[in-house]
Amino acid sequence: SARQAFKNFELFGAPHAAVITVDADQGPYAVLDTGVYVANFLLAAHSLGLGAIPQAALATYSSFIRDYFAIKDDRSVLLGISFGYPDPDHPANGYRTSRAPLDQAVHWVRDRPGVSPPAWK
Ligand SMILES: Cc1cc2nc3c(=O)[nH]c(=O)nc-3n(C[C@H](O)[C@H](O)[C@H](O)COP(=O)(O)O)c2cc1C
Incomplete structure (x- = not known):
C-alpha cells in the first residue's frame, strides 16, 4: 500500500502533469x-484515448510545486493531474x-406528510 x-x-x-490552482482569495464556489x-x-483526456489521474497527493507537496513553477501565494494549489497514453x-x-447504487447516492424526497411547500406569490 x-x-x-x-x-x-x-x-x-x-510523462505529463498539469498543476491545478485556484485564486486563493475566492471562496468555495471558485473551488467548485x-x-x-x-x-x-x-473526460476530454479520456475521449482522446489518454489516461488522466487526478492527484490531491501532489498538493501535499505544494511548497515544492510553488518553488519549481514559481506559483505565488495568491494561488492555492488544489491538485495535479498526471496524464499520458x-x-x-x-x-x-x-x-x-x-x-x-443510485439509492445510496441520492436521497429522494417527495411529499412529506405534515410539511407544506412555501406558497409562491
Ligand atoms: C479530486 C481527486 C483527487 C484524487 N487524488 C488522488 C491521489 O492523490 N492519489 C490517488 O492515488 N488517487 C487519487 N484520486 C483517485 C484516482 O485518481 C481515481 O479517481 C480513482 O483511482 C478511481 O478511478 P475510477 O473512478 O476511474 O475507477 C483522486 C480523485 C479525485 C477525484
Whole structure:
C-alpha cells in the first residue's frame, strides 16, 4: 500500500502533469468551479484515448510545486493531474472500481406528510 501510494510522486509513470490552482482569495464556489474544470479535463483526456489521474497527493507537496513553477501565494494549489497514453497491460489499469447504487447516492424526497411547500406569490 505504501509503495503504491509513493507512486503518486512518480506521477504513476505518466510523462505529463498539469498543476491545478485556484485564486486563493475566492471562496468555495471558485473551488467548485475548478472541480467542474477538472472533471471536464478528465473526460476530454479520456475521449482522446489518454489516461488522466487526478492527484490531491501532489498538493501535499505544494511548497515544492510553488518553488519549481514559481506559483505565488495568491494561488492555492488544489491538485495535479498526471496524464499520458496508458499502458493497457499494466495490472493497475485493468482494475475497475464499482459504483454505488443510485439509492445510496441520492436521497429522494417527495411529499412529506405534515410539511407544506412555501406558497409562491
Ligand atoms: C479530486 C481527486 C483527487 C484524487 N487524488 C488522488 C491521489 O492523490 N492519489 C490517488 O492515488 N488517487 C487519487 N484520486 C483517485 C484516482 O485518481 C481515481 O479517481 C480513482 O483511482 C478511481 O478511478 P475510477 O473512478 O476511474 O475507477 C483522486 C480523485 C479525485 C477525484
